[in-house]
Amino acid sequence: MTSAKWIEHFGLMRAPFGKDVADADLWVPSSRKRVVERLVEACHERGHVLLTGEPGIGKTCVLRALRHRLPEAGFRLTYCHNATLGRRDFYRQLCGALGLAPSATAAAVFHAIAEHVRELETTRVHPVFLLDEAHLLNQQVLEHLHILSNYAWDSAPLLSLVLVGLPELDERLRLRTNRSLYSRIHSRLHLGDAGPEDTAEYVAHRVAIAGAAQDLFDGDALAILHEASAGRLRDIDRIATEALRRAARRKLKRVDRKTLSASFDADELD
Numbered sequence: 001m002t003s004a005k006w007i008e009h010f011g012l013m014r015a016p017f018g019k020d021v022a023d024a025d026l027w028v029p030s031s032r033k034r035v036v037e038r039l040v041e042a043c044h045e046r047g048h049v050l051l052t053g054e055p056g057i058g059k060t061c062v063l064r065a066l067r068h069r070l071p072e073a074g075f076r077l078t079y080c081h082n083a084t085l086g087r088r089d090f091y092r093q094l095c096g097a098l099g100l101a102p103s104a105t106a107a108a109v110f111h112a113i114a115e116h117v118r119e120l121e122t123t124r125v126h127p128v129f130l131l132d133e134a135h136l137l138n139q140q141v142l143e144h145l146h147i148l149s150n151y152a153w154d155s156a157p158l159l160s161l162v163l164v165g166l167p168e169l170d171e172r173l174r175l176r177t178n179r180s181l182y183s184r185i186h187s188r189l190h191l192g193d194a195g196p197e198d199t200a201e202y203v204a205h206r207v208a209i210a211g212a213a214q215d216l217f218d219g220d221a222l223a224i225l226h227e228a229s230a231g232r233l234r235d236i237d238r239i240a241t242e243a244l245r246r247a248a249r250r251k252l253k254r255v256d257r258k259t260l261s262a263s264f265d266a267d268e269l270d
């Protein structure tokens, strides 16, 4: 059965658990709304933020929700997920974020930044540098982030750093060498695993957005899906998609317990 056929079988407009979620279609339950609110506040206060969470829990999607919330006129957001950059390339990116011609050295960047401040002050645009996968950051870059985070103009920080990564990022920042940077990050947020009711809500949300007229998963199936994925959204996406394909092959209208259980391991053919 081709993917189009299983989508058709359930009367959906598209695959419900695809990676390409439009910003307006993001699932933002109250627990995540709080995280997004904290991020929004920190940016308004020109502070720095640390956001950690397990892989696939939805960190990058939270950043997208943030982008949606910050007024374009007041903020210039730059997203960088190329965390393995060396210092020189990192600075090139940073200059890009600030709308400056790329400079290779720290000294040149600082000079360019200082020059740029007056303009920023008059336009009142605050740059926010979103560093995704920051647990992979090069140590030299981390050390420079400290200098940047510390760099202030009239005591208001020039830019906000939003460091996003796996829980080990937090451990890494606590190390003695990175402590000064850590101490400047006042908002430290953790995106915890979703509970069973979150999994059910997430699945219902994505299925509804894809055009389903009814629930496509039995309660039992949802409970097993939650256990198998530990509430990590990327794993939910993968298992739920496989379960829908299987259910369609069996001509079922909903995914039942048995079909879901057979879907963890794509090698198990039916």
Ligand SMILES: Nc1ncnc2c1ncn2[C@@H]1O[C@H](COP(=O)(O)OP(=O)(O)O)[C@@H](O)[C@H]1O
Pocket: 017, 018, 019, 020, 021, 025, 026, 027, 028, 053, 054, 055, 056, 057, 058, 059, 060, 061, 062, 233, 234, 237
């Ligand atoms: N708020 C959300 N709304 C809808 N889908 C989401 C949301 N958060 C995560 N997802 C789904 O889970 C997948 C993994 O999320 P992502 O943000 O990339 O995780 P992380 O950055 O923590 O590894 C996404 O591709 C998307 O399909």
Ligand SMILES: [Mg+2]
Pocket: 059, 060, 132, 133
């Ligand atoms: Mg991510």
